[in-house]
Amino acid sequence: MKFAFYNPTRLLFGAGTVARLGEEVRKHGRKALIVSGGGSVKGNGTLARAVTSLQAAGVEVAECAGIEPNPRITSVARGAEIARREGCEVVVALGGGSTMDAAKVIAAATLYDGDPWDMIAHGQENWVAPTRALPIVTVPTLAATGSEMNNGAVISNDDSKVKSFVLADCLFPKIAIVDPELTLTVPTEQTAFGVCDLITHVTEGYFNGIDGTPIQDRFAEGVIATAMEWGPKAVANGSDLEARTQIQWASVVALNGWVQAGTDFSFPVHMIEHALSAHHDITHGAGLAVLNPAWMRFAAKARPERFAQFAERLFALSAPDRESLAMAGIDKFAEFLRSIGCPTRLTELGLGEELFARYAEDAVLVVGDAAGNLPGRPPMSKADIVAMLRTAR
Ligand code: NZQ
Numbered sequence: 103m104k105f106a107f108y109n110p111t112r113l114l115f116g117a118g119t120v121a122r123l124g125e126e127v128r129k130h131g132r133k134a135l136i137v138s139g140g141g142s143v144k145g146n147g148t149l150a151r152a153v154t155s156l157q158a159a160g161v162e163v164a165e166c167a168g169i170e171p172n173p174r175i176t177s178v179a180r181g182a183e184i185a186r187r188e189g190c191e192v193v194v195a196l197g198g199g200s201t202m203d204a205a206k207v208i209a210a211a212t213l214y215d216g217d218p219w220d221m222i223a224h225g226q227e228n229w230v231a232p233t234r235a236l237p238i239v240t241v242p243t244l245a246a247t248g249s250e251m252n253n254g255a256v257i258s259n260d261d262s263k264v265k266s267f268v269l270a271d272c273l274f275p276k277i278a279i280v281d282p283e284l285t286l287t288v289p290t291e292q293t294a295f296g297v298c299d300l301i302t303h304v305t306e307g308y309f310n311g312i313d314g315t316p317i318q319d320r321f322a323e324g325v326i327a328t329a330m331e332w333g334p335k336a337v338a339n340g341s342d343l344e345a346r347t348q349i350q351w352a353s354v355v356a357l358n359g360w361v362q363a364g365t366d367f368s369f370p371v372h373m374i375e376h377a378l379s380a381h382h383d384i385t386h387g388a389g390l391a392v393l394n395p396a397w398m399r400f401a402a403k404a405r406p407e408r409f410a411q412f413a414e415r416l417f418a419l420s421a422p423d424r425e426s427l428a429m430a431g432i433d434k435f436a437e438f439l440r441s442i443g444c445p446t447r448l449t450e451l452g453l454g455e456e457l458f459a460r461y462a463e464d465a466v467l468v469v470g471d472a473a474g475n476l477p478g479r480p481p482m483s484k485a486d487i488v489a490m491l492r493t494a495r
Pocket residue numbers: 138139140141142143146169170171172173197198199200201203243244245246247248249252254255256284285286287288289292296299357372386387
């Protein structure tokens with residue numbers, strides 16, 4: 103193992119911490135742009151709590167509401183326009199991953215003169231990685247993406263049907279205020295999709311990383327086991343604050359870089375899912391629930407040992423040979439996803455075969471290697487991706 107680790111985001115975690123929003127934001131500016139989604143934070147009182155805390159600390163507020171799931175670049179441009187017009191000095195994201203991602207890119211776009219789509223890697227020659235952004239404060243209301251404590255954002259373009267990402271140090275939030283109370287109103291389905299998303303963040307590194315990472319393996323297994331223990335409780339009873347707390351913490355840990363450190367990971371399942379979401383606007387975690395088991399069955403044929411370890415350690419399974427043990431573990435995992443209400447077939451998402459070749463093209467658009475394959479263990483050709491998708495019909 104040989105690696106560098108960097109994560110400068112300060113984390114405030116626990117029930118009730120949203121009350122400290124104002125004092126924390128005030129350290130970074132006197133006027134905040136509050137970025138929010140389609141209305142949940144208005145309906146459940148979270149916005150009112152945030153505004154009260156900000157105003158009590160002497161922070162003025164401007165608003166950019168209406169960020170859609172799978173956030174569009176047009177919403178980013180709208181938010182940056184408001185931030186400039188209102189003279190905002192800090193951006194506060196109040197919502198799920200979509201809102202946080204949009205807020206991050208709004209913070210960079212406010213200080214960028216060109217088209218904000220330049221900053222999202224989508225295979226263009228003139229990719230402009232952002233180097234400056236207004237200070238960002240994240241307040242997640244949904245346990246899923248881990249965007250609250252990382253430097254990534256995923257944005258969609260309706261015109262080109264591309265959904266892609268930007269990673270940049272300036273997008274690390276200054277502070278993440280992670281209050282599980284804010285997630286008590288997340289609908290059952292979204293709760294389950296979030297559990298699937300956070301698990302997939304660690305399975306990607308676990309199955310695609312280098313060999314010889316025993317501590318990272320145990321970290322990843324700890325996140326998966328915790329999510330499989332507490333996720334069903336949060337799904338069964340959304341008011342269970344303890345369950346909400348455990349999956350919220352799991353979602354932060356799953357993608358703040360620590361579990362993946364040193365694994366030299368790749369994210370093939372995510373790349374394929376983003377292609378599906380770009381064309382059909384499906385929920386990210388639901389897409390992953392269909393694709394991850396299908397991808398695992400594909401990859402386990404090339405590398406059964408790692409999947410056999412997964413089966414033994416997560417499900418206490420045994421079998422006469424490593425290949426059948428690997429497959430039995432994947433079956434159990436798919437069973438778990440179904441048990442919390444996730445789809446595991448493309449037809450459940452309403453998707454047919456028409457665009458399989460296009461998804462394969464899109465998946466390799468940004469991260470494809472010199473041979474045009476999707477990086478991972480093993481790398482996938484476009485034909486492999488199409489074949490895998492057929493198994494998920
Ligand atoms: O829009 P509102 O009204 O807020 O409702 C949202 C939305 O309908 C609702 N919701 C959120 N918090 C709620 C709530 N409803 C009731 N009570 C609450 N407390 O949930 C719905 C989904 O919200 P969204 O933000 O879209 O979900 P999620 O957090 O799963 O974010 C998904 C997005 O993040 C990207 C995905 O690709 C997708 O675009 N990702 C970002 C990553 C990152 N930045 O690190 C990594 C991930 O792998 C992922 O790709």
